[in-house]
Amino acid sequence: MSISQQSQGGERIPPSEEFCDSLIIKASKSRASEVHLDFYESKFYIRFRVDGILELAGEYPFEIYDTTIRKLKVLGQLNIAEVRLPQHGRGQLRDPATNTMIEFRVSTFPTTPGEAAVIHLINKQETVFENFESIGMSPDEAELMKDAIHKPYGMILVVGPAGSGKTATLYTALNQVRSIQKNVITLEDPVEFKLQFVRHAQIMPSVGFTFAEGMKAVLRQDPDVVFIGEILDHEIAEIAVRAALSGRLVFSSISTNDSMGTITRFLELGIPRSFLASTLLLTVSSRFLRKNCLQCVAPYVPADRFLKEAGLASADGIKFLKGGGCANCEQSGYLGRVPIFEFFPVDKEIAGLIVEGASVLELLQAAHVKGMKTMREAAVERAMAGETTLEEAIYSTA
Ligand SMILES: [Zn+2]
Incomplete structure (x- = not known):
């Protein structure tokens, strides 16, 4: 018919x-x-x-x-x-x-x-994963990633909600480390892309090929780099940490909202602080912000509560922009997206604080002193540069 x-x-x-x-x-x-x-x-x-x-x-x-x-x-x-x-x-x-x-x-x-x-x-364009700049990182941010992925062993975690760009970050990292000299193995669900010199494996819990079982098998395959789709429970967390302790570079993702949440999550999963401190190299979290539509954008003054949330006393001297809505952006005022990132590199000092039992707040303060920019700060910067609205920056990093 x-x-x-x-x-x-x-x-x-x-x-x-x-x-x-x-x-x-x-x-x-x-x-x-x-x-x-x-x-x-x-x-x-x-x-x-x-x-x-x-x-x-x-x-x-x-x-x-x-x-x-x-x-x-x-x-x-x-x-x-x-x-x-x-x-x-x-x-x-x-x-x-x-x-x-x-x-x-x-x-x-x-x-x-x-x-x-x-x-x-x-998205075919996302399959390029050429370098960290191509997925929206600044040159400084790309350096942080490169430093971490070229360490001989340790754990690099990418965190964030679904649709926050975790896959692009992880695949770009894989694409950068893969080479004929390295045995790179992945355990994924689903396998999203295929890269040369990378052994991609699809997890199949229905036949017993779970992340945990898969990890045990991967470690018998003489790997240099292991990519585990997601750390879901204690067993996977423990195997991942042990793999990193035994000299492998481990990439994975974990469901928390921000970089600091990773520490809490690992402790909840029963990983001792000392193990975490000696393996964690970097956690990266990302978000997308909707960009102002360039066809209908105009200056505006955000409401006081958004300024307050952004840590600003007033909008004086800042040119905030917002789209009024047009045919180009289907009246939404936004067109396209821009990624923002938060990096939490673990150096000797931070590792020491983790072992000593520092709270998330204490870790955040120590990282801040070293120049860490939170997701909220990265988002507010974008709004202050007129790329998005302050409302979008605040709501996306709540
Ligand atoms: Zn518009």
């Missing part, structure tokens, strides 16, 4: 069997990172996540929903007959207009009325 009709917005809908392809191509052109497909009553909703914000991209007749999900499952190499269990897979599609391949991951989720799906588009 071929359906060609109008959506709510008056846009012509391609025949249902082509709808899925055209949707993915449209999402890729719209710079979307994710596409959400779900339905409610007789409507089929599509939302795109652009610059971190989920927005409605179209409302379509319910009739094309089934065909779209089925086509998506075929593209993602999923079982089309399975509708009761969540599934995830990977697919690619050629955009005939540009003759480029669009790569994506698909995951389906059984909701009460039927299956919902999320398409995660893999």
